Amino acid sequence: MKTDVQSAARRGRRSIKLFKVRGIQINLDFSWFIVFALVLWSLSAGYLPHVFPGSSRPIYWTAGLFATLLFFFSIIAHELCHSMMALRLGIKIPEINLFIFGGVARLSEEAANPKDEFKIAAVGPLSSFALAAVFWGIRNVVEAGPAIIVEVFGYLAWANFALAVFNLIPGFPLDGGRIFRALWWWKSGSMARATKIASDIGKGFAIALMVLGGLQMLSGAVIGGVWLIFIGMFLKGMAEVSYQEIAIRQSLEGMRVRDIMIKDVVTAPSDLPLKRLISDYFLRYGFRGFPVTDDGRVLGLVSLGNIKDLSEEEQRTKTVGQAMTPVTPELIIPPETQVTEALKQMAQENTGRLLVMDKDRMIGMITQTGLLRLLEMKRALET
Ligand SMILES: [Zn+2]
Incomplete structure (x- = not known):
């Protein structure tokens, strides 16, 4: 076999x-x-x-x-x-x-x-x-x-x-x-x-x-x-x-991260209180995570997982910067990478999203849910 x-x-x-x-x-x-x-x-x-x-x-x-x-x-x-x-x-x-x-x-x-x-x-x-x-x-x-x-x-x-x-x-x-x-x-x-x-x-x-x-x-x-x-x-x-x-x-096959990434990414400022992150971002946009920026610089990622276990008190007092996952090379992907590689990286790092960085600049983001939706759409169009 x-x-x-x-x-x-x-x-x-x-x-x-x-x-x-x-x-x-x-x-x-x-x-x-x-x-x-x-x-x-x-x-x-x-x-x-x-x-x-x-x-x-x-x-x-x-x-x-x-x-x-x-x-x-x-x-x-x-x-x-x-x-x-x-x-x-x-x-x-x-x-x-x-x-x-x-x-x-x-x-x-x-x-x-x-x-x-x-x-x-x-x-x-x-x-x-x-x-x-x-x-x-x-x-x-x-x-x-x-x-x-x-x-x-x-x-x-x-x-x-x-x-x-x-x-x-x-x-x-x-x-x-x-x-x-x-x-x-x-x-x-x-x-x-x-x-x-x-x-x-x-x-x-x-x-x-x-x-x-x-x-x-x-x-x-x-x-x-x-x-x-x-x-x-x-x-x-x-x-x-x-x-x-x-x-x-x-x-x-043959698709690159650049082709499918989300280009107009909604970012959250690092000094935003978590309470407002929930009301003005999670509940408003319906996304499961946001890149965290400070003066246009990407500092990390904040997702539902980072905040769902925090107490009411912590959600009121802490800021996004304190709750986020700081950005590491494993969360970054260059735009020319094959999408199949990106999927592998997300599975390995157990993360639902990767930041697309061109040198020091964030130019987009890809998410697992976005990819799955794309696959579904392609399949629907094929049949
Ligand atoms: Zn065999």
Whole structure:
């Protein structure tokens, strides 16, 4: 599986930095340990004793550990194949995040055309099929050897085969969804439309998995059912997030802060009493924040958050300058910056507005609500 969950990465998931391959940082999310333990346990205490009875526990667990490690390296190999193909096509890959039950290679940008998208997506399942063939080959070579080793390689062949098939399901953000999207994009010429359809199929598939999981639970297979529901929820979330990100990024593509900023910004003087800020600014204009100025110089930003927790007394005695957030480089954005970058900065700084400064002069302001309104309007005009 491969998708662009920059938002997940941005939220700073807890993860361990493993190693670097050709400049790509491989990260291991803590959730992987749970999955690792589950796979190890189900192999060593369930599958192997079942198919190869009569051996000792240490042997099951040693063989189980060996198989689990190789399986997890198979997943890394799958993700690396996506990344290497992307690199070859000129797309940078900052990192690969391995979590829950698979991996995600984070692309710095989307593929430029359907052909590239197809190549990057298809190489993943192909690599898993190839690994399945290799493990099956090894299994046949060692067939005369200890039966448990034969079982382990047989299992690895089967697991990689299953991984390839699962990823070929044509719902975004699975590889199959990407392949489907590439073909649709190539046929129709519209990437946005193709993404919408592929992610709808992905969501439909995720819901089907959850329903199946629920039925399994009702029939008594509780653990298997929980897993299906869990995977379904995860896929549904990914389909939604990936689509939103692409939709937003696409409609803002190429736009600069200068193009969309509010130019006639209402500013509040720093010596204004807060009481009057509320009555003459917040209630009058209906904005959620104002830049604070003194003699035309920008000192900071005052928003609802700065004053809503102040007491009646404080609101009467304090001035705007005392309650504002002083301006810092994180609250400033140059006019030539890409709007997508501005969105990222607002998310990182957890602020709803940024001051657009040209050197020392404030020439405008951009707000999250303003951007969302713009997106809504663009969408309404498109349909
Ligand atoms: Zn993949």
